[in-house]
Every structure is written in structure tokens, then in C-alpha cells.
Amino acid sequence: MLQGERILLVIGGGIAAYKSLDLIRRLQERGAAVRAILTKGGQQFITPLAVGAIAGERAFTDLFDPRSEFDVGHIRLARETDLVVVAPATADLLAKMAGGHADDLASTVLLATDRPVLIAPAMNPRMWEHAATRRNFALLAADGIACVGPNAGAMAERGEHGVGRMAEPLEIVAAIEQLLGGNEGVKPLQGRRVIVTSGPTHEPIDPVRYIANRSSGRQGHAIARAAADAGAEVTLISGPVDLPDPAGINIVHVETARDMLEAVEKALPADVAVFAAAVADWRVAAPNTRKFKKGTEVPALVLAENPDILAAVAGRKSKRPALVIGFAAETERVIENAKMKLARKHCDWILANDVSEGTGIMGGESNRIHLVTADGVETWPLQPKREVARMLVSRIAAALARPS
Numbered sequence: 001m002l003q004g005e006r007i008l009l010v011i012g013g014g015i016a017a018y019k020s021l022d023l024i025r026r027l028q029e030r031g032a033a034v035r036a037i038l039t040k041g042g043q044q045f046i047t048p049l050a051v052g053a054i055a056g057e058r059a060f061t062d063l064f065d066p067r068s069e070f071d072v073g074h075i076r077l078a079r080e081t082d083l084v085v086v087a088p089a090t091a092d093l094l095a096k097m098a099g100g101h102a103d104d105l106a107s108t109v110l111l112a113t114d115r116p117v118l119i120a121p122a123m124n125p126r127m128w129e130h131a132a133t134r135r136n137f138a139l140l141a142a143d144g145i146a147c148v149g150p151n152a153g154a155m156a157e158r159g160e161h162g163v164g165r166m167a168e169p170l171e172i173v174a175a176i177e178q179l180l181g182g183n184e185g186v187k188p189l190q191g192r193r194v195i196v197t198s199g200p201t202h203e204p205i206d207p208v209r210y211i212a213n214r215s216s217g218r219q220g221h222a223i224a225r226a227a228a229d230a231g232a233e234v235t236l237i238s239g240p241v242d243l244p245d246p247a248g249i250n251i252v253h254v255e256t257a258r259d260m261l262e263a264v265e266k267a268l269p270a271d272v273a274v275f276a277a278a279v280a281d282w283r284v285a286a287p288n289t290r291k292f293k294k295g296t297e298v299p300a301l302v303l304a305e306n307p308d309i310l311a312a313v314a315g316r317k318s319k320r321p322a323l324v325i326g327f328a329a330e331t332e333r334v335i336e337n338a339k340m341k342l343a344r345k346h347c348d349w350i351l352a353n354d355v356s357e358g359t360g361i362m363g364g365e366s367n368r369i370h371l372v373t374a375d376g377v378e379t380w381p382l383q384p385k386r387e388v389a390r391m392l393v394s395r396i397a398a399a400l401a402r403p404s
């Protein structure tokens, strides 16, 4: 229920704007009062008249409209609300928000507000994947802006599929309820300690070269974020990644597998440990202290096995977290291999995913998970890594709440 909540809805210029009319209705049904701002682009898709008729108050459109400034004014619009929702949040709006622009009513209000902001991105999948959008999105996430979607599926452009569809109105409503309820309600992981490993490890060959892998750290970082949002005290132990340090989370930066193990052991005890890092299986047994010179002999690298951090923690007699969760990135017989890994490493759950070439999962934005536990296998839909993180965190909360 959203009884008495005031929501300011910013409607950007995308075809998904038609769903925003339904969103207003769904919010009102739950008792919320909705005010709407339509950007110039938004007005190409739906009219201020339609928005005003549904919201029960005229839609706001112009920064320098003397009537708006006299009645309400952009600062009041920004403040007289409990939450600002941007739906659809276009690539352009995200860029403006990330850059702190204020050249129209929507961007000015977004810069002037001190209230929580939720974005529901909607754009063509290529725009969503573009490095500029990734960069802007990472900045917004680091600023603490909440996000719902985008979902995978068919695009308005005929024949196009991918991640970029705006979340459905009821999904946006659920995210709003969680955000507004979450501020005062009980957080499901309050008082719990969670360790997350993330990213690759770098194993030195000599002072300038190293062995690495393609892990981006996106999934691990998203899990740390979701656990912290659910109230947990999170320690994120990360290999070298290009992601900003998430706010409000203890972060330990490490390079090698052995450093990662040491950091994990230092972070114990914990209720839950999630091992999302792609730890290098081998290291160079004796890294050269000086740079190998080209043109002489080709160095023959002798490798040594790295410690298995997941297996080490899952097998501990003391300070073993109640829930030890591993990942299994496989390219074939995904579920079968994950089941074997669950047994071999003595962990509680394995999140298995297919990272064969062409799935775009390694380093990508979305993930399809098979959750393998002693009770069986459950396949989740292909969804953004952030959603995978949220689903995992609610599973964790439910498992910890069950009497053992």
C-alpha cells in the first residue's frame, strides 16, 4: 500500500511512455498521489492532456512557464514528494542525470531533489549496452539511485530483441513499495553479516605481466549492493575491476587468489558468504622479480594450483557461514557440472550459468541462473545481473529466516 505517499513521475521520451499512464493508475489505486512531469520527448509520445486527465492534476512541462513557477515552482516540485520516479528513463535522461545537467524542467527537478530517485530505463538494447550509457549508469548507481529493469524481450523496432524494455507498471510499483516501505520497514538482512567475492584475480608473471580472466565483477558487486540494501553489513572482497566502489559497503581490494583467501578469512565470521569471483585456478609458481626480456629465451611458465577459496570456507570446522554460496560458470553440461561442484566443494548452493561464447554473460549485463541446491534445480529467467542479485538476496533472507 502506498496510502498518502506523494510520487513525482518524470516521463521521458520513449515509446514506453504509454505504460506510464497505466503506472499512474496503479499507483493511485494503492493510495498514492501522483504528480507528473513530461519532458519534451515524452510529449512526442503522450500528451500533457492525457497525463493530466489521469493524474487529476495538470502535467508539468516547462521550466520557464510563469504559471507553473507561480503555482508550484520547480523547487517545490522537487521537494513536495516522497519519491521521484523516472519512467521511462531514456539514455538522454540518464546522461543528463549523471552529468548533473539542468536545462529543462525534468533535469532541473532531478538535480534539485533531495528525495530518493528510482529510474526505470527504457531504450534500444545497443544504447543500453553502449559504453557511455554503462558509464552513466555506474555513476548513478554509485550516487545511490535505485533502478528497476530494464527487462529482456522484444523491442518496439520490429525484429529487435534484447535488454532494454521498460519494466512493467506492476514491477515498478513493487520497486516503489520496496523503496518507500524499506525506509521504515524491517530490512530482511538487518543484523546479518555477508561476505561477497567479486571480479577476477590477477596472478603475476613478472612485475608487469599477469594471468587474468574476463570477469567484470558486475554480478558480485550487484550482490553486495542488494545485500547492503537489504540491511546486511557487507564486506566486498574484489579483484581488479573497472567498477566504482559501491557506497556504504566495506570493500577490500585484492589482486591474487591468495590475497583474496586471506581477506575472506579476515572478514569471518559471517552469516553468508557468496563467492562470485572468478578466481584464477593457477598462479605462476615463482613470478620473476625482474621483467622478462623479449628476444632472449621464451619463458616457460611453471604453474602452481591456487587455493580454492569457496571449498576452503565451506569446509571449515569453525566460523563456517550458515550459507556458503558458489557460482559455476560452465560452457557445457551446466547443471550436471554444477551438481558435482556442489558435492565436491561442500557448499550449500551453486548458481550455475552458461558462459559459452555468444551468450554474452561473461562481462555482460544479464545472466540466466540455475540455482542448484540439495533440494533440486530451479531455472531463473534471463534478467539483468541486478535482478539476479535481488532474487538471490530474497532467497538468502528466506533461508536464514527458516528455523534450522
Ligand code: C5P
Pocket (backbone or CB within 6 Å): 197, 257, 275, 276, 277, 278, 279, 280, 281, 306, 307, 308, 309, 310, 311, 325, 326, 327, 328, 329, 341
Ligand atoms: O571450480 P570452479 O572454479 O568452477 O568453481 C567456481 C566457484 O568456486 C565460484 O564460486 C568461485 O568463486 C569459487 N572459487 C574459489 N576459489 C578458487 C576457484 C573457484 O573461491 N580458487
